Amino acid sequence: MPGRPHPARATSADVARLAGVSRATVSFVLNDTEPGRVSDATRARVRAAAEQLGYVSHAAARALRAGRSNLVLMPASQAAIGRLVSDWLDELQLALHEHGYTLVLHGGRGADPVEVARVWAEMRPAAVLAPVPGLTPAAVELLRTAGVRAVIATGGEPVPGAHTMIFRQDELGRLAAAHLIERGRRRLAVLMPGERGLDVFAAERLAGVRQAAGGPGAEVTPVPLRYDWDDALALARAWPGFDGVFAYNDEYALLLVRALQEVGLEVPGSVAVAGADDLLPARIARPALTSVRIEPGSADELAALVHRLVEEPAEPGVVGAVRMRLIVREST
Amino acid sequence: MPGRPHPARATSADVARLAGVSRATVSFVLNDTEPGRVSDATRARVRAAAEQLGYVSHAAARALRAGRSNLVLMPASQAAIGRLVSDWLDELQLALHEHGYTLVLHGGRGADPVEVARVWAEMRPAAVLAPVPGLTPAAVELLRTAGVRAVIATGGEPVPGAHTMIFRQDELGRLAAAHLIERGRRRLAVLMPGERGLDVFAAERLAGVRQAAGGPGAEVTPVPLRYDWDDALALARAWPGFDGVFAYNDEYALLLVRALQEVGLEVPGSVAVAGADDLLPARIARPALTSVRIEPGSADELAALVHRLVEEPAEPGVVGAVRMRLIVREST
């Protein structure tokens, strides 16, 4: 072993030795379990010893002992959506921390869901929060078998074996499309991004648009678009005469609007465009963008739910629903 | 203990039993250590047994044994910057995975750096990658003491005790300001977001602007701005006659441009505005936004560096630099 440039990390045994107590006592003091069991004097001595040695507990050892870690896992893709979401994640992180959990985001976009679930399962997290497409039945099974107490999926339908936070992607499409149709649009396009596993969500949103269009007999066409100016411009140049667009989300919507303007098509005059997520750029765009706002619900409540499910596993079922609301602005 | 709704998680002992070998053999086979030590027949039997039992190794046990986990930790705030960054993080995740590491992002924005470092240290990660403001000397010390092999800071100056990827925030400001001055601007404003711990970066960027302004004698004023339309509008309404702005980043730049336009101030006619990050929205804005592009370097190389440092800890020092480049567009 190469020379240790730093003092060997202190263990609870070191703390015990320095404080002149047993390791058990150290554990009781530092974890505040069974309050009143250890005298105040001893507690003080233990804390002082821990402080002096710069003691930091070993999460892996605790996890091994407990059978699971205190990790709550989420796919990192979530964080990239925008400030609203990332602020909300901050709140969630804080709320979970107060329950003793550590929220971590893990990438693995596009990879085989089961492969990703395997990596997650190895960490023996207390809970996993993830959108449905990543949580295939095999992935859920893998996680449950590995002992993950709370597997919470967000998706349109209850997921067998997992708790489900209902999040109807199709509702996004339906809300936007119903509005476009009400505005008299009958030739609808639905933007279908191919990037980063968004295709699954896009397909569900498309289905929602189709539903809304069914009755009134509007025509619906899925249109692939990459998040790329040249691609957007090419689409706008060859615009097939759609008079209404549901653009997957605000980013794609703003990209398309800009491209349409570039080729002289008026928004909403010639083409009405609606997005989703209701980010600030949507609000300040010209024309201001109609969007479907997603209301993620209280981070505190979700943290409490996670804690409850971890403490006493319950029958899988629906644990809540994400609400959404159409914000009408100038672009439609 | 409440009833186990799921089969008890299989351990390597279970696999060994089913395959009729020892736990040692299981370990050798599944980790591919010492190839050629175990016969092909045995290997196949072990693999089959693992498969059949749905065996998933226990990261905590491995970490306990190894003295450290295979986690590489980064602050989650990074992911929220934009698609470019989050795509790059994906690459990094993949590259690290190939070296056997798991990249996880952890929040904890705004909290006491030492408190956050403590949570990180408990996970005994193999490496930590973080911007300087979070890595105070005390935080670095804590991590090193906990045995983290590679603490890689990104910041303007070498960080004592840590490896440093040089990332000159002030260079961003300097590049933008030099350009504004070259365009004849002499009354410069620097937008100072207060949110999410951005203030530290903002201060450094401001310092860069001041440097660039020193020689030519341009006047520099820091101007607080929240990421909020009303705040931006209020600023624009009371615009104190600045003729050039470095806007912290593209998001704030686009917000300000929009507010200036709202009150009838022309960009770049009356006010030239430059951002940073060079996101797609900057490119397609009207006027297209001048921005400083940040080039994060190769994810593969960074992953390899992490691996090298973990394998054989080296003297802390400078391990590379993030380059940046001014992209001139219409807004200046």
Add this chain to the structure above:
DNA sequence: GTGAAAGCGCTAACAT
């Protein structure tokens, strides 16, 4: 080519 066994750091049941 394979097995036995020690030990990583922690917690909690049990003993004093």
Add this chain to the structure above:
DNA sequence: ATGTTAGCGCTTTCAC
């Protein structure tokens, strides 16, 4: 009020 101890699942040295 405090201490003893077993054992969580894994890797790896050493013995066969």
